[in-house]
Amino acid sequence: xxxxxxxxxxxxxxxxxxxxxxxxxxxxxxxxxxxxxxxxxxxxxxxxxxxxxxxxxxxxxxxxxxxxxxx
Numbered sequence: 001x002x003x004x005x006x007x008x009x010x011x012x013x014x015x016x017x018x019x020x021x022x023x024x025x026x027x028x029x030x031x032x033x034x035x036x037x038x039x040x041x042x043x044x045x046x047x048x049x050x051x052x053x054x055x056x057x058x059x060x061x062x063x064x065x066x067x068x069x070x071x
Contacts (some may be wrong), residue, residue: 001064007071015040015060024062039063044053 004022006013013021019040025031029052034040035050041061042052054060060068 002066004066004068004071005067008056012055013070014050015042015047015052015054016050017055018060019062020069022066024066029057034062 005017006018006022014032016025016028019031019034020028021026025034032050035047038046038048039062040047042054043058044061054068054070060070062064062068
């Protein structure tokens with residue numbers, strides 16, 4: 001499992017933008033497919049909203065391969 005931390009510079013970041021920014025998804029389209037296929041969880045719950053606002057204190061998990069702590 002790859003553990004990552006991401007420090008916000010604003011109030012939130014959209015989920016697909018986070019995946020693309022961290023290089024977990026190569027493109028925005030790939031990030032959308034990851035969410036649509038149900039492999040992305042936010043705080044332990046499968047997330048279906050591509051533009052979910054991810055805020056400080058949340059944890060994003062991608063197919064049990066990546067865990068991202070938002071600061």
